Amino acid sequence: MEVEEGERLPFLNVEVIRSNGTLKKKSLRKKSYAGIILNFRSHHNYRLNIGLLRSMIIRSLRLTVAEFWDEELEKLTGIFLGNGYPSEVIQRNIRALKSRWLTGTMKGE
Template identity: 85%
Template sequence: MEVEEGERLPFLDVEVIRFNGTLKKKLVRKKSYAGIILNFRSHHNYRLKIGIMRSNIIRSLRLTDVEFWGEELNKLTGIFLDNGYPSEVIQRNIRAVKS
């Protein structure tokens, strides 16, 4: 059973934060999360790579309150860059998902 620590309660993949009588939520990853996704240079279909990217972006935005979007998108951008995704492809897909 999860226990609240310092106004924060992890539940599934979301951290629920109690703040001034309201509940905020943001995506949380396990400490063992290594940030490894399909490498962009792998011999897989381009659409699959874009689908992986977009599904991660959509998941992050849906599970995170708007005020934490910048922080979460920075984390995702770092993960994508570490896995060989070009910066312009990342930014284009973030814009597409947000619009």
């Protein structure tokens, strides 16, 4: 059973934070998470790599309140860079998905 520590409670890949009488949420990774994903230079279809990148970004946007987006997207950027993803591909997809999320044009909302 998970126990609240310092007004934070881990719950189903989300960290619930109690702040000024409200609940906020942000994406949570286990302490043992090594940040290893499909390497960009592996012999897989380009679309598979981009799909993985985009799905991880969308997951973070959905599980995290906007207040923590920059922090979360920085973590993701580090993971992607560590697995060979080009910086320009990462940033282009982050900008596009963040914009679509903010304007409400994201499919499946």
